[in-house]
Amino acid sequence: xxxxxxxxxxxDWGSTRLRAFLLGSDGTVLASRQSEQGASTLSGExxxxxxxxxxxxxxxxxxxxxCGMVGSQHGWREAPYAPCPADAAALARHxxxxxxxFWILPGLMHDGALPDVMRGEETQIxxxxxxxxxxxxxxxxxxxxxxxxxxxxxAGRVMGFATHMTGELYALLxxxxxxxxxxxxxxxxAPSSGAFVAGVDAAREDGGLGHQLxxxxxxxxxxxxxxxxxxxxxxxxxxxxxxxxxxxxxAPARLxxxxxxxxxxxxxxxxxxxxxxxPLQLDNTAPAGLWRLAQxxxx
Amino acid sequence: xxxxxxxxxxxDWGSTRLRAFLLGSDGTVLASRQSEQGASTLSGExxxxxxxxxxxxxxxxxxxxxCGMVGSQHGWREAPYAPCPADAAALARHxxxxxxxFWILPGLMHDGALPDVMRGEETQIxxxxxxxxxxxxxxxxxxxxxxxxxxxxxAGRVMGFATHMTGELYALLxxxxxxxxxxxxxxxxAPSSGAFVAGVDAAREDGGLGHQLxxxxxxxxxxxxxxxxxxxxxxxxxxxxxxxxxxxxxAPARLxxxxxxxxxxxxxxxxxxxxxxxPLQLDNTAPAGLWRLAQxxxx
Numbered sequence: 001x002x003x004x005x006x007x008x009x010x011x012d013w014g015s016t017r018l019r020a021f022l023l024g025s026d027g028t029v030l031a032s033r034q035s036e037q038g039a040s041t042l043s044g045e046x047x048x049x050x051x052x053x054x055x056x057x058x059x060x061x062x063x064x065x066x067c068g069m070v071g072s073q074h075g076w077r078e079a080p081y082a083p084c085p086a087d088a089a090a091l092a093r094h095x096x097x098x099x100x101x102f103w104i105l106p107g108l109m110h111d112g113a114l115p116d117v118m119r120g121e122e123t124q125i126x127x128x129x130x131x132x133x134x135x136x137x138x139x140x141x142x143x144x145x146x147x148x149x150x151x152x153x154x155a156g157r158v159m160g161f162a163t164h165m166t167g168e169l170y171a172l173l174x175x176x177x178x179x180x181x182x183x184x185x186x187x188x189x190a191p192s193s194g195a196f197v198a199g200v201d202a203a204r205e206d207g208g209l210g211h212q213l214x215x216x217x218x219x220x221x222x223x224x225x226x227x228x229x230x231x232x233x234x235x236x237x238x239x240x241x242x243x244x245x246x247x248x249x250x251a252p253a254r255l256x257x258x259x260x261x262x263x264x265x266x267x268x269x270x271x272x273x274x275x276x277x278x279p280l281q282l283d284n285t286a287p288a289g290l291w292r293l294a295q296x297x298x299x
Numbered sequence: 300x301x302x303x304x305x306x307x308x309x310x311d312w313g314s315t316r317l318r319a320f321l322l323g324s325d326g327t328v329l330a331s332r333q334s335e336q337g338a339s340t341l342s343g344e345x346x347x348x349x350x351x352x353x354x355x356x357x358x359x360x361x362x363x364x365x366c367g368m369v370g371s372q373h374g375w376r377e378a379p380y381a382p383c384p385a386d387a388a389a390l391a392r393h394x395x396x397x398x399x400x401f402w403i404l405p406g407l408m409h410d411g412a413l414p415d416v417m418r419g420e421e422t423q424i425x426x427x428x429x430x431x432x433x434x435x436x437x438x439x440x441x442x443x444x445x446x447x448x449x450x451x452x453x454a455g456r457v458m459g460f461a462t463h464m465t466g467e468l469y470a471l472l473x474x475x476x477x478x479x480x481x482x483x484x485x486x487x488x489a490p491s492s493g494a495f496v497a498g499v500d501a502a503r504e505d506g507g508l509g510h511q512l513x514x515x516x517x518x519x520x521x522x523x524x525x526x527x528x529x530x531x532x533x534x535x536x537x538x539x540x541x542x543x544x545x546x547x548x549x550a551p552a553r554l555x556x557x558x559x560x561x562x563x564x565x566x567x568x569x570x571x572x573x574x575x576x577x578p579l580q581l582d583n584t585a586p587a588g589l590w591r592l593a594q595x596x597x598x
Contacts, residue, residue: 073520114501114514115521147477147513164509165476172471177464178446202413208544209508210463210537214446215413221372222414238509245507 006030008299009062010290011052013070014120015040019286020055022062027291033057039069039076048076052102063299064102065290068120071096071104081109081117085157088126092296105293110160118161120286121149125158127289128258128282135280140252142279144239144263146171150246164242170235173213182220183230193269195229199236200243200270209241239270247274256280305329307598308361309589310351312369313419314339318585319354321361326590332356338368338375347375351401362598363401364589367419370395370403380408380416384456387425391595404592409459417460419585420448424457426588427557427581434579439551441578443538443562445470449545463541469534472512481519482529492568494528498535499542499569508540538569546573555579 004024012019016038022031037051048070056064071079079096086108094106107119121143129136136156143149146167152159173179202212216234219225225233255271257264257279264281271279303323311318315337321330336350347369355363370378378395385407393405406418420442428435435455442448445466451458472478474485501511515533518524524532554570556563556578563580570578 113504114506114511115517115523116513117517117520162506162510163513164507165512166509168476169509169512172475176471176475177467205412207413207461208463208540210465210468210541211461211544212413213464213468214415214462218414218416221416224414241507242509245510 004028004030006060006062008291008294009056009059009064010287010294011055011064011066011068011070012120012123012286012290013066013068013075014038015069018051018055020059021287021290022059023287023291023294027288027295029287031059032287039072039074042076043074045076061101063294065095065105065294065297065299066103067105067123067286067290067293071106072119075104077104079104079106082106082122084108084110084161085154085159086122087155087157088129088293088296090157091122091126092293095293095297103297103299105290108158108161110162112160116161116163118149118151118163121151122158123289123293124258124285125151125153125289126292127285127287128256129153129156130288130292131282131285132256132280135254135256139254139256140246142246142255142257142267144257144259144267148242152252162246164245166238166242170238173216173234174231179213179216179220179230179234182217182227184228192229192232195225195232196236196266196269197273198225199233199238200240200273201236203237203240203244204273206244209237212237212241235266236270239266240273243267243270243274247276251276256282258282258285303327303329305359305361307590307593308355308358308363309586309593310354310363310365310367310369311419311422311585311589312365312367312374313337314368317350317354320586320589321358322586322590322593326587326594328586330358331586338371338373341375342373344375360400362593364394364404364593364596364598365402366404366422366585366589366592370405371418374403376403378403378405381405381421383407383409383460384453384458385421386454386456387428387592387595389456390421390425391592394592394596402596402598404589407457407460409461411459415460415462417448417450417462420450421457422588422592423557423584424450424452424588425591426584426586427555428452428455429587429591430581430584431555431579434553434555438553438555439545441545441554441556441566443556443558443566447541451551461545463544465537465541469537472515472533473530478512478515478519478529478533481516481526483527491528491531494524494531495535495565495568496572497524498532498537499539499572500535502536502539502543503572505543508536511536511540534565535569538565539572542566542569542573546575550575555581557581557584 151161381393450460
């Protein structure tokens with residue numbers, strides 16, 4: 001087996017998790033590790049340094065490039081946001097040199113009527129464009145999650161983006177709200193594509209999110225949906241409202257969904273209810289983005 | 300001092316609180332009591348009976364009429380929902396006789412494309428119409444709260460209504476979300492009319508609720524709003540989205556807001572941002588509603 005020599009340690013360091021990749025001289029992933037020492041679990045430089053040492057382990061002392069919440073106000077050190085529009089070169093210019101062999105990438109800021117921010121997703125976007133250069137011409141990239149991002153790309157630049165708190169609202173309502181009492185305990189037993197689609201379709205009617213959320217309760221109360229299907233209906237409502245808002249000013253010509261495959265499948269299904277073709281789906285583009293940005297920086 | 304003889308014990312028995320009123324033969328409140336023994340804190344008939352005995356205390360053994368969650372599936376006994384449209388006579392017909400001198404009023408159900416329900420607010424509505432008969436001709440009644448209700452009334456009948464989970468979303472986001480971390484600990488220190496109005500105005504732009512909620516974070520992050528004003532901005536966003544949805548199909552000719560005066564003031568201020576005149580504001584209409592319904596029932 002021929003493997004390229006190790007060349008870069010790439011860190012995708014989010015709020016709740018740290019993912020480390022040992023990348024070869026052609027950008028391939030030679031090895032990967034993961035720990036629960038996300039940025040939100042750590043406080044102070046020493047804690048971050050120790051978490052890095054632990055995950056680096058016996059890997060060689062290569063240049064390190066990190067993206068994500070590690071560069072936030074409450075991270076290892078703050079790497080101020082780069083402004084939109086931004087391409088790989090702009091992100092590279094804003095990288096923060098932590099020490100001789102360690103750089104932290106900036107997040108991205110879009111200052112419209114109200115400001116919006118991302119940290120980590122800008123690197124996933126660069127990775128998606130690196131893996132699918134045809135997307136760089138013009139596309140809309142959807143990165144679903146706790147705080148879903150919808151980013152518009154033109155000529156390799158992120159022109160602007162919007163965040164939706166879809167995943168966080170789901171978790172709050174699933175765990176702490178009056179709706180939670182009608183649902184089975186945690187987990188998603190008996191996933192129901194039908195209930196999910198019913199939620200998406202309700203959202204397409206645009207009854208107002210704060211109003212439609214209450215229908216999770218009433219549909220359960222009148223036994224029109226069984227308790228085990230209510231989480232999927234809630235998920236459909238929330239994802240449907242996100243999509244309805246983003247498509248309000250017209251559907252993008254080219255759309256791709258980036259992230260966890262199961263979640264991307266949900267978005268693909270929901271987009272289909274809005275009449276869109278199946279989008280391109282991409283998983284785990286952070287290593288490709290870190291590699292591309294490391295090359296741009298000359299690491 | 301002349302007081303009318305006691306005639307009825309009226310109970311406004313919600314999820315979290317029990318309010319009891321001793322009403323005279325002309326419907327005036329002779330005395331009132333309150334306990335924390337809301338329906339959600341009690342389980343089983345004996346617990347409800349004991350809570351009633353405790354609050355009744357030394358009051359005479361008069362007929363008792365109760366409204367609210369005491370009549371829910373998890374209440375003292377279930378009083379099934381009356382369907383819309385419904386007037387005082389319809390609600391009275393659906394009252395459940397618990398025993399010789401104790402009746403529980405039904406909630407109200409509106410079965411549109413998706414069902415909606417209320418319990419307790421139907422009695423407040425009847426009370427508002429009793430106190431302001433001009434509203435009975437035609438009006439829209441707003442009952443803000445954990446689950447805000449917007450009810451359309453024509454010729455003394457509740458034609459239909461919609462629930463918005465505005466108050467519950469506020470509490471969830473204020474206490475458990477990523478937004479909470481940017482705000483001062485609980486309470487509403489330094490209330491800011493300006494931040495509240497900014498939230499309402501943002502909602503009028505209709506950026507999608509799930510998206511706009513994230514601006515609570517970004518406005519805090521970039522210090523465009525101080526931490527102590529973020530709760531008011533969040534409140535403005537949520538109330539603004541509720542109003543925007545309800546006014547989407549046109550503003551009602553006559554509108555009244557029923558409930559806690561401080562909360563009604565917020566709604567009045569927000570409605571003003573949508574160009575509406577100051578609405579009639581009514582507080583504590585449950586006793587008037589219970590009295591009116593007791594008369595209709597011949598108690």
